[in-house]
Amino acid sequence: MLKVTKLIKSFNRGTPNEKLALDGISLVIRPGDFVTVIGGNGAGKSTLLNCVAGVFPPDSGKILIDDADVTRLSEHNRAKYLGRVFQDPMMGTAADMTIEENLALANRRGTRRTLRWQIQADERKRYKEMLAELNLGLEDRLTSRVGLLSGGQRQALTLLMATLRVPKLLLLDEHTAALDPKTAETVLDLTEKYIKQSALTALMVTHNMRNALRYGNRLLMMHNGRAVVDVAGEAKQILEVNDLMRLFERSAGEELASDRMLLAD
Amino acid sequence: MGQILLSAVSLGLLWSVLVLGVYVTYKVLDIADLTVEGSIVLGAAVAASMIRGGHNPAAATIAAFFAGSIAGLVTAVLHTKLKIPALLAGILTMTALWSVNLRVMNSANVSILRIPTVFTAFTNLGVSKYAAWIILGGSVSLLLVFALYWFFGTELGGAIRATGINKNMVRAQGINTDTMMIIGLMISNALVALSGALIAQSQSFADVQMGMGSIVIGLASLIVGEVLLGRRFFLVRLLSVIFGAVVYRVIIALVMEFGMVPNDLKLFTAITVTVALSVPYISAAVKQRAGARDGGGHA
Numbered sequence: 016m017l018k019v020t021k022l023i024k025s026f027n028r029g030t031p032n033e034k035l036a037l038d039g040i041s042l043v044i045r046p047g048d049f050v051t052v053i054g055g056n057g058a059g060k061s062t063l064l065n066c067v068a069g070v071f072p073p074d075s076g077k078i079l080i081d082d083a084d085v086t087r088l089s090e091h092n093r094a095k096y097l098g099r100v101f102q103d104p105m106m107g108t109a110a111d112m113t114i115e116e117n118l119a120l121a122n123r124r125g126t127r128r129t130l131r132w133q134i135q136a137d138e139r140k141r142y143k144e145m146l147a148e149l150n151l152g153l154e155d156r157l158t159s160r161v162g163l164l165s166g167g168q169r170q171a172l173t174l175l176m177a178t179l180r181v182p183k184l185l186l187l188d189e190h191t192a193a194l195d196p197k198t199a200e201t202v203l204d205l206t207e208k209y210i211k212q213s214a215l216t217a218l219m220v221t222h223n224m225r226n227a228l229r230y231g232n233r234l235l236m237m238h239n240g241r242a243v244v245d246v247a248g249e250a251k252q253i254l255e256v257n258d259l260m261r262l263f264e265r266s267a268g269e270e271l272a273s274d275r276m277l278l279a280d
Numbered sequence: 281m282g283q284i285l286l287s288a289v290s291l292g293l294l295w296s297v298l299v300l301g302v303y304v305t306y307k308v309l310d311i312a313d314l315t316v317e318g319s320i321v322l323g324a325a326v327a328a329s330m331i332r333g334g335h336n337p338a339a340a341t342i343a344a345f346f347a348g349s350i351a352g353l354v355t356a357v358l359h360t361k362l363k364i365p366a367l368l369a370g371i372l373t374m375t376a377l378w379s380v381n382l383r384v385m386n387s388a389n390v391s392i393l394r395i396p397t398v399f400t401a402f403t404n405l406g407v408s409k410y411a412a413w414i415i416l417g418g419s420v421s422l423l424l425v426f427a428l429y430w431f432f433g434t435e436l437g438g439a440i441r442a443t444g445i446n447k448n449m450v451r452a453q454g455i456n457t458d459t460m461m462i463i464g465l466m467i468s469n470a471l472v473a474l475s476g477a478l479i480a481q482s483q484s485f486a487d488v489q490m491g492m493g494s495i496v497i498g499l500a501s502l503i504v505g506e507v508l509l510g511r512r513f514f515l516v517r518l519l520s521v522i523f524g525a526v527v528y529r530v531i532i533a534l535v536m537e538f539g540m541v542p543n544d545l546k547l548f549t550a551i552t553v554t555v556a557l558s559v560p561y562i563s564a565a566v567k568q569r570a571g572a573r574d575g576g577g578h579a
Contacts (some may be wrong), residue, residue, distance in 0.1 A: 068452075094454030107452070109445040112438070120442055123435060125454040130431075133438040176453075 016216045017044040017067065017184055022076035024062055024240075036062040037073065038240030044184075044218065049210050051227040052220045053259075055239035060220040061102075063237070064188050067094045067218070080185055095125025098177030098215075100170065100190040107173030110162030114153060114172065117161055118142045121176035145175060149205065152225075167198035173207055178209045185210065185217040192222065203230065222254050234259075238267045281537070288533035290410045293417030293527030294478045295497065299426055299525040300518070301471030302498035307517075308432070310444040311359075314370030316472050316498060317491040318377025319351040323473025324480035324490060325381045328390040331481070337398045341477045348473020351377060352465040359465075360458035374491075381488050390486040396479035413482050420478070424471065425518045428431075431467075432514065440464050479571045493546050501525040502548050503556040 024037040036059045044050055052060050066073050067080075067089035072228065078086045085093045087199035101107050108117050115213035119134045147154040149171050153164075161169060170190060177185060185207065207230055210217050221227050227234055234251050236259070243266035246254060298320060305313035323344035330340035351373060358369035382388065402412035431437040442450045443460035450457050454464020472494075480486040531544065540548065545565060 089455045089456075090451045091454050094452055097452075099452045101448070106446070106448050109442040111445045112442060116438055116442075120438060120450075120453050120455075123453070128435040128439045128455065130434045130436055133433055133435045236504055250380075 016046045018079040020077040022066060023074045024066055025074055036240055038154050040241055046216055047218045048233055049231035050233045050235055051231040052218060052235045053227040058237040059240040060237050061188055064220055065188050068097055068099055068186055096183040098182030098185045100173050100177050102167040102189040102192050102252045104166040104193055108161045110168055113158045113160055115142055115157040118176060121179050140278060166195050170202050174205060181213050185215050187219040189220050189222060224259055228254055236243055236263055243267050284533050286410045288400040288529040289526055290413035292529035293414055293421060295475060296421040296522040298472045298475035299498050299501040299521050301468040303502060303521050304464055308441055308444045311366040313371045314495055315351055315355045315469055316495045318374035319348045319469040319472045320476035320494050321381045321488060321491040322377055323348050323476030324486035325384040328392050328480045328486035329384055331392050331395055332390055336430035337396060341398055344477035345470045345474040349466040352469030354485055356462040360461050368490060373488040389485055390484050391485045393484045399410035399481060408481055421522050429518055430514050496553055500553045501528040504528045571573035
């Protein structure tokens with residue numbers, strides 16, 4: 016499904032501020048894998064996701080999605096493979112457009128934009144049904160501006176938009192980090208539901224150890240631009256926070272010093 | 281007085297086509313495009329030169345429309361492909377257009393006095409000059425409002441609107457934001473040049489200096505329309521553009537009638553736009569300060 020080979024990405028190359036964000040990471044994700052990615056600040060989690068999404072090109076290495084080499088493909092040209100939800104709830108939707116207009120934009124991901132009317136009547140019915148499943152009362156607000164919604168509502172809508180047209184790979188970049196704990200839980204449960212429903216392959220970056228353990232069938236821990244822990248299946252199911260920290264210390268050769276990860280509940 | 285108002289309304293309708301163009305860049309794409317100051321002259325220059333050269337006035341007007349779209353294309357390429365900031369890209373094209381316009385006209389101005397224009401068909405029917413401007417200017421801008429309303433309701437138009445709001449989201453939906461900016465800027469400057477062509481034919485000449493201050497007039501008209509009709513449905517917003525352009529001209533006609541010197545006009549317009557643009561910010565700041573004084577007791 017996704018094959019990342021020896022990916023290297025540095026920022027501010029050739030300046031005193033040079034930062035190696037990805038240090039030759041390789042990764043193979045099988046169809047149906049739901050991988051949680053965890054790691055401290057600057058571990059390279061978001062950089063990995065952004066490289067896969069095409070936000071910036073890697074210095075070297077290869078990215079294959081379904082055997083297609085997308086390494087040099089522009090962001091909009093590889094969008095047809097990807098569903099994406101961002102950390103910032105404002106980033107995934109167009110605030111000044113209505114809920115149905117946003118959904119219609121997402122429903123045409125990867126297709127040519129023509130001079131046909133942007134929303135067809137039969138689409139509206141489908142949107143209404145799908146919004147009703149969110150249980151947020153959005154099904155009666157199809158023509159409301161998205162800017163009027165709360166952060167949690169916008170994130171749930173972005174998630175719906177990312178999966179409306181079934182993606183080959185769903186990329187979730189700390190998509191609940193900006194939400195309050197209760198809303199974060201709702202959005203996470205929704206995420207799991209969508210992934211199960213359509214048997215999606217997903218990569219979810221989180222800074223929350225418990226969520227990384229609770230969701231998904233595979234866990235990846237990153238440190239200094241490399242994957243230092245990679246557990247899947249049953250081995251992951253029996254894993255606990257303490258095990259995770261021991262595993263990290265053994266592989267990274269140093270103590271886990273990210274307050275953000277330890278303190279997050 | 282009646283004659284003055286009539287002239288103001290008719291002039292406003294001819295300018296409303298330009299204001300629709302400014303709407304596309306300033307409100308839809310969310311950039312201030314200074315190409316306008318050059319593309320209005322380009323439209324006037326192309327139309328006047330072609331009419332003087334014996335071409336059909338309607339064909340000359342359409343040619344002006346397409347010439348304007350090319351000016352928009354140049355700014356768009358500078359901005360999207362060469363990564364020059366939008367404001368600077370517009371200034372560069374505007375500056376270049378000064379020379380281009382002189383080339384097109386072969387001099388600083390072209391007179392088409394006593395040569396038939398698109399308005400002649402109407403004046404031949406016996407209506408007055410101003411009535412001809414109002415009929416043609418009004419129907420062209422109304423037609424454009426409906427065309428824009430339709431276009432921005434299509435898949436492509438929706439993608440262009442989204443590009444002006446959130447480029448990240450648009451790219452994630454597989455849309456090339458560069459292409460959307462290019463199309464938007466081409467449409468905008470085509471409308472501006474069309475307006476220039478109509479204005480040149482109404483005043484029977486094109487002049488290389490006629491674009492000076494046109495972007496501020498466009499912004500002032502947008503603001504007047506928004507203040508008077510508010511930010512309601514999209515169709516109403518587009519209609520308010522025409523309304524704003526007309527009311528702006530009426531306001532100008534009235535202050536001139538009350539004794540303002542024409543030379544002070546640009547200062548007056550600039551101050552009006554400054555006040556209108558800063559009012560939301562100042563009122564928010566005042567409210568915040570008042571809130572701080574009250575210790576935030578009743579927020």
